[in-house]
Amino acid sequence: MNVPFQHQGLNPFDNALDRILAEIALSVQLSPSLHEKADGRYSAVRAHLEASSVFAGQIEHFYPQGSMAIDATISNRGTDDEYDLDIVSQLGGRFRAMAPLAILIELERALADYPVTKVLRQTRCITLCYADRMHLDVTPALRIYDRRERESLITHGKGPHPGADDRFVDMNAYGFANWYRERTPLEIRLARAFRDHWLGLDSALHAEAEVDEVPDQTDFPVKNTATLALQLLKRFRNICYVDYDGRMPPSVMLSYFAGMAATPDMSLSDMLIRQARRIVRAIEEANLYGRLLHVSNPICPDDVFTDRWPADRRQQDGFAQHLRQLISGLEIAKRGEMMPDRLMEWLRTAFGARVVTKAADRMAEAVGQAVQGANQSYTRRGGLLFPAAGLAAAPAIAQARPHTFYGIKI
Amino acid sequence: MGGGPLPIAVQRAHMAARWPAFRFGNIGGLRQAARWVGEVRPQFTRFTIELRYRLLEMPEVRVLRPALVCLPENPEGKLPHVYPPADDPVLCLFDPAANEWEGSMSLAETTLPWALDWLACYELWLMTGRWTGGGRHGSHIPSLGGLI
Numbered sequence: 001m002n003v004p005f006q007h008q009g010l011n012p013f014d015n016a017l018d019r020i021l022a023e024i025a026l027s028v029q030l031s032p033s034l035h036e037k038a039d040g041r042y043s044a045v046r047a048h049l050e051a052s053s054v055f056a057g058q059i060e061h062f063y064p065q066g067s068m069a070i071d072a073t074i075s076n077r078g079t080d081d082e083y084d085l086d087i088v089s090q091l092g093g094r095f096r097a098m099a100p101l102a103i104l105i106e107l108e109r110a111l112a113d114y115p116v117t118k119v120l121r122q123t124r125c126i127t128l129c130y131a132d133r134m135h136l137d138v139t140p141a142l143r144i145y146d147r148r149e150r151e152s153l154i155t156h157g158k159g160p161h162p163g164a165d166d167r168f169v170d171m172n173a174y175g176f177a178n179w180y181r182e183r184t185p186l187e188i189r190l191a192r193a194f195r196d197h198w199l200g201l202d203s204a205l206h207a208e209a210e211v212d213e214v215p216d217q218t219d220f221p222v223k224n225t226a227t228l229a230l231q232l233l234k235r236f237r238n239i240c241y242v243d244y245d246g247r248m249p250p251s252v253m254l255s256y257f258a259g260m261a262a263t264p265d266m267s268l269s270d271m272l273i274r275q276a277r278r279i280v281r282a283i284e285e286a287n288l289y290g291r292l293l294h295v296s297n298p299i300c301p302d303d304v305f306t307d308r309w310p311a312d313r314r315q316q317d318g319f320a321q322h323l324r325q326l327i328s329g330l331e332i333a334k335r336g337e338m339m340p341d342r343l344m345e346w347l348r349t350a351f352g353a354r355v356v357t358k359a360a361d362r363m364a365e366a367v368g369q370a371v372q373g374a375n376q377s378y379t380r381r382g383g384l385l386f387p388a389a390g391l392a393a394a395p396a397i398a399q400a401r402p403h404t405f406y407g408i409k410i
Numbered sequence: 411m412g413g414g415p416l417p418i419a420v421q422r423a424h425m426a427a428r429w430p431a432f433r434f435g436n437i438g439g440l441r442q443a444a445r446w447v448g449e450v451r452p453q454f455t456r457f458t459i460e461l462r463y464r465l466l467e468m469p470e471v472r473v474l475r476p477a478l479v480c481l482p483e484n485p486e487g488k489l490p491h492v493y494p495p496a497d498d499p500v501l502c503l504f505d506p507a508a509n510e511w512e513g514s515m516s517l518a519e520t521t522l523p524w525a526l527d528w529l530a531c532y533e534l535w536l537m538t539g540r541w542t543g544g545g546r547h548g549s550h551i552p553s554l555g556g557l558i
Contacts, residue, residue: 016453016533336456340536341479343454357538364534367453368542371527378523381431382450384530398428403510403524405531405545407502409487410494 007264009187018268023359030073061090065173077238082133101157150174172300191220229271230258283320374400415513428518452530471525506552
């Protein structure tokens, strides 16, 4: 029987730089248990709406969009543990005849008594704020029936009264998620390594109050290197713009570039450099023609991802400059030319002090345990391989022997 | 392990087989003393290290490049698990009281890998301030002859 070829991906835990990057990504991504919680909340919100007289029988589809749809969710700007999740509520029936703001107000009314800490009407969605600081954006949408599957119009209405700027905006989040998933297939070695790492951390994470228990049965929380690199890129963006009040480069635009840059069996650091370079090149190309960066949904050109950012050339140049610094730092680190204390400083600046400290602590524990237990092995180039590393790119040439460090305090 | 000390020629053959990137040289033209220099990358950073060994003495490993960074206020000392002097430290890779090394052992299978362990723990120590590789600090440099 012919078995279809599947790319295995590289295990990020085989290489020290990729390992700490993976640990950083792990610290900011939605844990498997929170993922499960989010799924439950989608269902509960839908059930609540369908139980209301206004929405009963009017919801055609209820599906995740944005980062949740492509498993790239990370904590939002300025936080290490708050998550913004998005769902689209595709409406039919009577809603098709209503104005954008009227739909948003109906949705706000139907959710007004929903058991969360706050319900907020935004320009394009209703936000439910949970006590655990998860935010769920429910975006009403109307399907355009003669277009590609689930191409829709979403509501745009600032309120509180109807205004000249109220409109419907074209989008196909569902189609984009499918496009992204097709370009970033499962890399089984990476996915297994990451899932095992999550489960292996279970007992250690138990001790940390802010992290939930990892369920026994989890799907792969990370499926491929491209998405892991995308999470790091988003985190880097969040840190760059942490003290900036205005709009920042949108996640969906970064996801587009991650999808375009995706290629199998690449190391995590190389993939992150590749994604960042692609964005820098696109900005440089736009600058060459004196234009603003323009990125639209590859399967729905009217769904423009850059409609609200960049507002001007200065904004896109600023982001390109940040990305050049990221690329340069990663390249120096890849060459092994940075002493670890300098590397740590650079990682903290790029990805945030708290998560980087946590990642380094986890790595120090793992390395120390392996050395003390003589569980490590060595590569010909003088690298250490640890038991968690699966099929290493560099094969081991020597096994460890137990020994005890000694010395005089100086 | 037991047995007499391995001759330098045997140590050289082991090193060449296991760590071919390390360059060998005699010390002062003596056949009883040797030096190997090579570049390694235990975790994040490339280091050039030197392993010096005289028959019937304790092997010595030094980091030639880059200069080791110290953490002055660290509980492990400003540079953990080394022998002085501070400006030319020798890595201390085994506890002499625990009989972990003797001259009949292969440097390629003990000293060199242990130096890699030290460097890996040192890198994480620089990043976190915590030495997680275990071990102890003593108050004296052991008598070398007792190890052979």
